[in-house]
Amino acid sequence: xxxxxxxxxxxxxxxxxxxxxxxxxxxxxxxxxxxxxxxxxxxxxxxxxxxxxxxxxxxxxxxxxxxxxxxxxxxxxxxxxxxxxxxxxxxxxxxxxxxxxxxxxxxxxxxxxxxxxxxxxxxxxxxxxxxxxxxxxxxxxxxxxxxxxxxxxxxxxxxxxxxxxxxxxxxxxxxxxxxxxxxxxxxxxxxxxxxxxxxxxxxxxxxxxxxxxxxx
Numbered sequence: 001x002x003x004x005x006x007x008x009x010x011x012x013x014x015x016x017x018x019x020x021x022x023x024x025x026x027x028x029x030x031x032x033x034x035x036x037x038x039x040x041x042x043x044x045x046x047x048x049x050x051x052x053x054x055x056x057x058x059x060x061x062x063x064x065x066x067x068x069x070x071x072x073x074x075x076x077x078x079x080x081x082x083x084x085x086x087x088x089x090x091x092x093x094x095x096x097x098x099x100x101x102x103x104x105x106x107x108x109x110x111x112x113x114x115x116x117x118x119x120x121x122x123x124x125x126x127x128x129x130x131x132x133x134x135x136x137x138x139x140x141x142x143x144x145x146x147x148x149x150x151x152x153x154x155x156x157x158x159x160x161x162x163x164x165x166x167x168x169x170x171x172x173x174x175x176x177x178x179x180x181x182x183x184x185x186x187x188x189x190x191x192x193x194x195x196x197x198x199x200x201x202x203x204x205x206x207x208x209x210x211x212x213x214x215x216x
Contacts, residue, residue, distance in 0.1 A: 109159050110202050117208055121197065123149060156200075164199030164210045166192050178209040185215030 127149055130142035153163065164176050170192045172179070180196045192212045199210035 106160065107202055107205060109161070110205070110207060113156065113161060113200070113202065114207060117200070120152070160203045161207075162201050164201060164206070164208075166195050166198070166210045166212050168192055168194060172212070172214045176206060176209055177212045177214075179214050180211045182214050182216040188215035191215055 123145070127142055127146050130138055130145070133139060133142070166177060169188065172190050172192060176199065177192070178199075183193055185193060191214070193215050194213045196211040196213065199206065200208045
């Protein structure tokens with residue numbers, strides 16, 4: 001004991017150095033421990049961040065897949081609408097062409113008949129004038145011409161041409177009749193008083209309106 005005390009007294013610097021060493025060692029261990037704790041904490045944080053990033057990445061993938069599916073469906077919808085629109089235009093154009101062809105077939109004779117109207121009208125007037133004659137020979141000719149005129153009208157009827165034949169007392173129709181003149185007549189107001197000439201229709205289309213005198 002005395003020897004130890006002596007050593008202790010004799011070597012105060014040595015003891016102090018030893019204590020300092022021990023303190024530094026403890027500090028180092030403490031710092032290492034803290035460092036390891038910090039490293040562990042940082043590692044945990046990075047793991048959490050990585051997990052969050054992976055989760056976000058999965059969300060983005062799902063959203064992208066959803067968007068791709070929506071775009072795909074939208075593209076299919078647009079394509080279908082385009083097909084329907086194209087088909088609609090095709091059908092409309094086909095209908096127009098078909099209607100035009102039908103009208104050409106239906107009304108193709110119109111110009112020919114219009115050019116035939118004046119000679120036909122003159123022929124009709126000649127027959128009417130001949131029927132007023134007292135000469136039997138002329139009446140026989142008129143009878144033959146009248147039969148011929150009816151045959152011509154029948155041919156026109158076969159091609160869709162019909163006669164507009166107004167009569168006295170009939171209501172005036174601006175679509176079928178042309179006014180030759182108007183005469184004061186309270187009893188036949190807005191009605192036909194006399195007929196100047198018959199008209200003609202090609203199916204439902206008026207080619208030549210009938211000419212009439214109308215009361216006012």
